[in-house]
Amino acid sequence: MMHDTAKAADATFLLLDWYDRHHRDLPWRVAPPMARKGVVADPYHVWLSEVMLQQTTVQAVKAYFNKFLMLWPTVIDLAEANIEDVMKAWAGLGYYARARNLKKCAEAVAGEHGGRFPDNEEGLKALPGIGDYTAAAVAAIAFNRRSAVLDGNVERVISRLYAIETPLPAAKSEMRARVLDLTPEDRPGDFAQAMMDLGATICTPKRPACSLCPFRASCLALAMADPETFPRKAEKKQKPLRLGAAFVAIDRSNAVYLQKRADTGLLGGMTEVPGTGWTARRDGETSIDAQPFAASWEPCGTITHVFTHFELRLSVYRANVQRAETGANGWWEPIASLKAQALPTVMKKAIAQAIPHAFKAERI
DNA sequence: AAATCGGGGAT
């Protein structure tokens, strides 16, 4: 039996019907008219988009997805790419471990799977950077496998549809069972994308458009008159403030001194300007005491940047430096080519604070 | 189970 209840089958039909009428055209997606004929998207495209979309909005991903396909049209191309080029292309998208795992995964697919992605959840989940969600999503969307696709959108839809009182993340296994029960044998990929679209456009965190929802007749949270209070969530603690300093050295040819961060941890493998550690300063210690090399450092203000689990305030210093006076850790990069470096946003902010025109378009 | 890991848009 496809569904535990006839009610679940009704809900599934209503959602797919809604998707056929409202689906969004996205670069990695096969539209319903083709999907209904059994056409599936390229697994490489589906995987690439799903990894980019982890904790990242559709709007932010579009440009990066197109850029990656242009640079590396197949998973083989990506497997053979230079990791430094991949980090540069990923710069600005965040969660940089994704980029390193992306490269590792491409290498595994090319080297151990003959260039083809595994066509099932178990095989997919064994690959780097692919967890419960991405394995289920790729299996459903690229291989028509019936799997429980549960992301933040679906958690919200399901928690409201069934008025689930258990707070996240403890409620995940219950939600997964509910989603799988709703998932049809036919068009599981379209069903998954429909659930996510519903969460993104109708069943929104604030002020959901319940009157337009295909589930409006059976939603228990709507019947209780408080759909916005779902999903229940455990409380989160507030972010601490960390302090530090960044040093922007400029030579006579208008180049900036850069270095590479360690491959693991925060901003792992990305490029930075020299700086202090990012912690609450001890009594009596000042940022300028931690200069990377002797120079006439001039303070040029502070920048702030908010990370997932702390807020950072960086004092920015600038100095004109001769090349012979620096250490051997890094390299000098012309200002004109800074834009193409693997600089995370916080580092672009620091450099822009010291050199306001650094990332502006060239003027003739 | 809790902590780590970015960045930006919506409200």
Add this chain to the structure above:
DNA sequence: ATCCCAGATTT
């Protein structure tokens, strides 16, 4: 200011 986004990995 707060929330949250097509989450995964490590501790």
